[in-house]
Amino acid sequence: MIKLEDVSKNWKNFSVKNINLEIKNGEYFVILGPTGAGKTLLLETIAGFHYPDTGRILIDDKDVSFLPPEKRKVGFVYQEFMLFPHKTVFENIAFGLKIRGEKNIKNQVEGMADLVDVKNILHRYQKTLSGGEKQRVAVARALIIKPKLLLMDEPLSALDALTQKKLRDELKRIHSETGATTIHVTHDQEEALVLGDRIGIMDKGKIVQTGTPEEIFRKPETEFVANFVGAENIFTGAAEIKKDITEIKIKNVVLYSTHKKSGKVNISMRPEDIIISKEKMESSARNVLYGKVVEIEDKGAIIQLKVECGLPFVVVITRQSFLDLNINIGASVYLYFKAGNVHLF
């Protein structure tokens, strides 16, 4: 178990303030926040690259606040991979074992290479590797020491979009296979949602809210969190592929998406992709829902409505349409949206 008690640190232009955090063994914790929030500094302080100005860091009930990094058994993965350029992939992964004078290095490295799928590049140097390969190696190198805690600082941010998605799923799989307690820092909400057992939102050096993805995205406690995670329609449901369409059940509501994915999925819809109407109308939209307006928020040029259809949907319309529609709280409305606009991840 990892416990931070009132940890503060100032370093150069960055700071973390009074961080209190508890992470359970085997948990995948994501720290989500904008650039400059102090996420990296917090991670580096946990790793021991900096010592806290005040507060305590406990790993398995042991105070490690002033323990040098080599004594903490904490794995670290940087955004920029940071493979040792003068060593091969094999030597990179083996580094932590060699330092410890362990035996059976070859077998362990090969096992780890298998886990992260880099077995065929063990003899190569980093300059011949792709970004995705480098990051797999970096993860393997950190995991091979069986760290009590794996820290990852924006591990996917330096990769192209396609590799990012692929490696994101890989990280999930690797975590489920190793059960390594992980803190993953990112500014990407989707990443946080897909990977995090719990999420902590960080702003200006402080953790402003922690909770399950559901709690964070559904019930943002502060305006910052609400704005940062976005008031998008995000739900979790069970998907099933049926011929050319995916059917997703969320509670009592059934949605259709053209994106193919099955099992437990996250769904998001942009509020502006939803058409609202008072009467039932002919539409090519695959998804039609009926509900009641429960909230109206005037945002100037646009009006934001919350419509309860068994799920709370956020819809935005222009001021003109709002006036034309003549909607009040409690009004019954139909929502229409295309299956192509139901995004699954």
Add this chain to the structure above:
Amino acid sequence: MRKPEFTTIFFALMGFFILIFIILPVLSLLFSETPGVLIETAENPVVFDAIFLSCYTAFLATLIALIFGIPLAYILARKNFPGKNVIKAVIDVPIVIPHTVAGIALLTVFGSNGVVGGNVGIRFVDSIFGIIVAMLFVSAPFLINSAREGFESVNPKLENVSRSLGASQIKTFFKISFPLASKNILTGSIMTWARAISEFGAVIIIAYYPMIAPTLIWDRLSYGINYSRPVAVLLILICLGVFIILRIVSGRNHDKT
């Protein structure tokens, strides 16, 4: 047709003149002696001893510069502290002061009545230690500056990762920082060795004897240039040889990174 770039042509022409200015005297000297004369000169024990002594003392000066210079270079590259710029300036002092002045300054410390020379029981005046001290003084800045640049080019995050994997600070230094800066350190060592072997002014003030090659060349000049020149050619051949070999080695060293 593409228009010729007159600026580039002009610059290249100017560069050509300075290159010729450097190459011409070296080549002219190299071809001024026949191989026969060179071999005969090299077989002269006095000449051989002087050249060997030059190489040997320059090597020892480089070694000392490495042992004491690298830790300093590392600290300067990694840590920030008040007075750091003053220290950096101090390191460059030997480069800017005239070498005869450096020799006299060293004599005040390492002379038989100096703070060090009078107290440690080692004779510096007219001894190999005096030669090494003079060489070290004028050449160490090259090594320190080059090594510092090398360490600065190593991302501190690599060291962080190494430490997180269980390597102590000193292990991290030897396994990560030093190998990654080794190209700069090797280049710095070559420059230091070359600077040491070419030193004359500071050396003769503290130690005219035993004679290093530059001193012998100077000494022989009083009997005529024909007597002195073969030694000069031999010295330049050895220096160029070592310089070229080490350049090739250091160029190849880091192909993989």
